[in-house]
Amino acid sequence: DQQVKQNSPSLSVQEGRISILNCDYTNSMFDYFLWYKKYPAEGPTFLISISSIKDKNEDGRFTVFLNKSAKHLSLHIVPSQPGDSAVYFCAAIASGSRLTFGEGTQLTVNP
Amino acid sequence: EPEVTQTPSHQVTQMGQEVILRCVPISNHLYFYWYRQILGQKVEFLVSFYNNEISEKSEIFDDQFSVERPDGSNFTLKIRSTKLEDSAMYFCASRRGTSDNNEQFFGPGTRLTVL
Numbered sequence: 001d002q003q004v005k006q007n008s009p010s011l012s013v014q015e016g017r018i019s020i021l022n023c024d025y026t027n028s029m030f031d032y033f034l035w036y037k038k039y040p041a042e043g044p045t046f047l048i049s050i051s052s053i054k055d056k057n058e059d060g061r062f063t064v065f066l067n068k069s070a071k072h073l074s075l076h077i078v079p080s081q082p083g084d085s086a087v088y089f090c091a092a093i094a095s096g097s098r099l100t101f102g103e104g105t106q107l108t109v110n111p
Numbered sequence: 112e113p114e115v116t117q118t119p120s121h122q123v124t125q126m127g128q129e130v131i132l133r134c135v136p137i138s139n140h141l142y143f144y145w146y147r148q149i150l151g152q153k154v155e156f157l158v159s160f161y162n163n164e165i166s167e168k169s170e171i172f173d174d175q176f177s178v179e180r181p182d183g184s185n186f187t188l189k190i191r192s193t194k195l196e197d198s199a200m201y202f203c204a205s206r207r208g209t210s211d212n213n214e215q216f217f218g219p220g221t222r223l224t225v226l
Contacts, residue, residue: 032213043115043202043217044154089154093213096167097142097206098156 003027004092006102014110019077021105023090026071030092034099035064035075038087047088048075080109113137115218117203123224124193132188132221134203141208143186144215145178147171147199154202160186161208193225 005024013019021035031052036044050057050064050073057064063076077084090102116135124130136143145157158168160178175191186205190197200222204215 034214036217041219043117043204043219046214046216049214091154097159097213097215098144098167098169099146099154099215100156101154103153 003030004090004100004102006088006090006105008105009103010106010108012108012110013080015082016079019075019080019084019107019109021075021077021088021090021107023073023075023102024071025073025092027092027094027100028071029094030100032093033064033066033073034091034093035062036089036091037084038089038104044089077107080107082109082111085109115203115205115216117201117218117221119221120219121222121224123226126195126225127192130190130193130223132190132201132203132223134186134188134218135184136186136203136205137207137216138184139207140205140216142166142206142215143178143180144204144206145188146202146204146217148202148220149196149199157188190223193223195225198223198225 034049035047038044048059048062048064050066066073085108087104087106089104091099118133143160148154156169158172159166177189179187200220202220203218206215
């Protein structure tokens with residue numbers, strides 16, 4: 001199942017800089033997208049979401065951008081903090097409410 | 112802040128045995144879900160539950176699986192005859208269910224190990 005793909009397994013950035021996590025999707029029926037953060041031995045924690053009728057949603061240090069024509073979304077974290085180090089999952093919803101997840105990207109923010 | 116809870120945190124069982132994984136969703140939520148993550152793989156949807164019945168299930172959710180909301184607070188996943196390949200993290204999630212709210216909130220997971 002490759003409907004949601006996160007091509008970068010890992011990303012390393014310096015504290016204070018911007019982290020950009022990317023996600024691509026193939027199913028044009030997806031109309032809602034979410035980002036989750038996951039620490040080891042914990043469940044995914046909801047971060048931010050965006051509807052397909054928007055191209056940007058911002059919440060504090062987190063901004064999600066959606067490019068429907070490219071079937072691409074990204075999560076920007078600025079400024080990045082060491083506590084942001086975690087696995088970030090992109091997820092999408094089509095009809096119904098099941099989440100389809102990407103593989104995840106391990107973000108490491110170095111002090 | 113309200114949260115989804117799951118018990119046990121770790122369950123070890125012998126192949127062929129039945130297991131029940133338990134979840135307490137957030138109290139005013141109406142939609143309930145089970146997902147699983149096999150080590151090194153994606154988080155996969157298993158089943159969704161609304162108004163005391165299954166609303167959607169994946170191809171993974173075959174006859175060995177069942178879900179139940181036995182009372183007003185618990186939501187359970189039963190695996191009738193476990194197989195080695197059922198070893199995974201199992202996550203419960205819940206969603207409030209208003210039309211403008213699609214966010215699902217996850218519990219900490221149950222690690223199931225089938226020997």
